Amino acid sequence: MTPLSQLLPGQYGKLASLNPERAVDQRLMALGLLPGMVLKLVRRAPLGDPLAIEFGGQVVSLRLAEAESLIVDVAADCPVQRPKKSS
């Protein structure tokens, strides 16, 4: 159980819980980010904040402070690190 904000760029996680009371989380749920969904932290912005996360075939920005309360499960069935590019 880790906050989404602590994922490394390229790391995957499965959403365990969010906070439906918050407006941001309501937006994310409308976009399809629901518990059980696998997501990936694609990158951090050059200044460290916001984050770009990928789920359901779309990339969405999210501020660090908002990502703190999204709890993800870095479970065995999620790739822990993005497979290194075979250059």
Place this chain on the structure above:
Amino acid sequence: MSAKEITVALVGNPNTGKSTLFNALTGLRQKVGNYPGVTVARKSGRCDCGDGLKVELVDLPGLYSLAAASPDEQVVTDVLLGSLEGSQQPDAIVVVLDATNLLRNLFLASQLAELNLPLALVLNQADVAHEQGLKIDTQLLSQRLGGVPVVLSSAWKGEGIASVRRAIAEVVNKKPKMSRLAWPAQVESALDVIVQAVKNDTGVAPSTADAQRILFSSNAHTSDRLGWSQAKREPIIRQARDQVRAAGYNPLAAEPLIHYAHLRKVLDGVTSGGAGKQGNAAALDRVLLHRVMGPILFTGIMLGLFASVFWLAKFPMQWIQAGVDFLKAVVAPALAGTPMLQSLVTDGIIAGVGAFLVFLPQILILFLFVSILEDSGYMARAAFIMDRLFSWCGLNGKSFVPLLSGFACAIPGLLSTRTIEDPKARLATAFAVPFMSCSARFPIYALMCAAFIGPLYGPGWESVVMVGMHCVGLIFAVPTAFVLTRFILKVKPQPFVLELPRYQMPKPRDVIWRMWQNAAEFISKAGTVIFAITIIIWALCYFPRDAQMAEKIRAAEPALSSHELQARTQAAMIEQSWMGRFGKAVQPVFDPCGFDWKITVGVLASFPAREVIVSTLGVTYSIGKGAEADSQHLRQAMQEAKWLNGPRTGTPIFSLAAVLALMVFFALCSQCGPTIATLAQETGGWKWAAASFFYMTILAWIMAVVVYQVVIRIV
């Protein structure tokens, strides 16, 4: 014949191609762009659907969910409910979906099904889906959704438009409804509780869709609209939500959870293939959003944009200038018999309108670059990079698009603040937008740089000053926004959930169209506002005439040559004209900025529209010169202009200090009637518009004084 026109609304997620489709169906030209939130208001047009069926098609802003948060999203829900003033509820809905992300797009469609209106689905961007190897069984999808028409289209290629027309005809004639999902029994009864309670209170039973909004959304928009008394709501809503909880759902998460679970089943077997997607975005983002390269490229792109606008426009500007000069040289002798008419045409109209039209190439090139940026998909990335800086002054990345649009023109910038949910954050952004250096400021910068900075310090400094002037507004906008958001409005930190769209090659047709639209607007302004103001300024500078002026001067100084006599007469004429008298009366206000009465006249005449300044200077400095006053002479006249009295007698009026002060004044001053009106409209009253006007104007005056007084002492 028909009593009331049939209206059909285009609804869908942002950036799916609604406006592109709207344009293809109506032949109109709504703005399109590759970032979420291009369309921010309702627009309608006529669409011919064959067999003599004509419908009014309505293009709307994009939204992800009917639980609307920002004003642009609210427009959609208002239109769908028929509660927007001046528009009736649509007879049917065409849902525009991005074929490459059906699941998310169907969430909105599934919510729309609850409105119980006839509905058709258009799966747009089929070309991209095809490229990704994604196959969609539209027949199966239609069947699963209760037989509503489902068609594929590629709006920007014009493919599938005929089948969209047929689908519209079908919804209008056959009124197919999309099948609603089967809600769990507890949810149904919770909805019933709300329906009954509202009915008991207001006497009117609300629609199922309204009951759902009350049950599932945390805001009170719907209850307020229905006039449900505040006191009675709370216990009822709590009771209803407890029932949803009993079914095992968090009430605020129930709606997406239930819809998405339903839609996963609907889509099962409908789509196949399309695994290797998002290829180009990932690779390009690695560079464009790179920790080090990203900001460097961002800065490079922004600087490159302004530098190239300046450099690329140089030659076309010279050609237009030459054309204007040629015209003057041809017209002047023909009118030599009637000096007043000659002066009106050459000093007034040609000099004034010409001085303005010269900037057409710059406007064209500016919009070339802006629309390439908008269509490529970079815009959302720029917002992503800048968000951190914006959050520092209480705004968010969504303020980026309004602010960047502000560099072209404040009005679209102000309109696009509608995508910001929080009213206070929107207000703060709207307040900052007019500080951005809009294209109407370009002419005065360019004139001053070409006439003074370039000749004195070389072309290198010319572009440094140009770029610098574009930053002046920004430099003052940031602390202004900071103070406003932190101390006055106390804006809470804003969420920033922005979809980063895929990259695409800018489409030449759209780019050229954007350029053309802006050029047309610019030219029509030259033919109307600028033309009229030019004539007024000319008349005020020309009258009253003193027929004995030449005699008086000769009597005073008999030694003057005839050429000198003529020049002195002209100067004396302008000084005693209405404008001369007025300018001199007001000039003391601007004296600390180093403005003489002619500049003062220009500044005052520019309050309705700041670009008037170049025309005004064009008229005041060329009046009485006739054919002589080509662009070279205008520049020369300005370079040679000297203070004739006061402590500065004999020194040039356009000293470096005065030139810089004038540019800074124009960078900061609130000189645009339409901007003030739009600001009042967008902030819901004159209070903020007036605050913006006085703040910017006073700030401009103070900074012009500071710049003048400092530079005059250094140089």
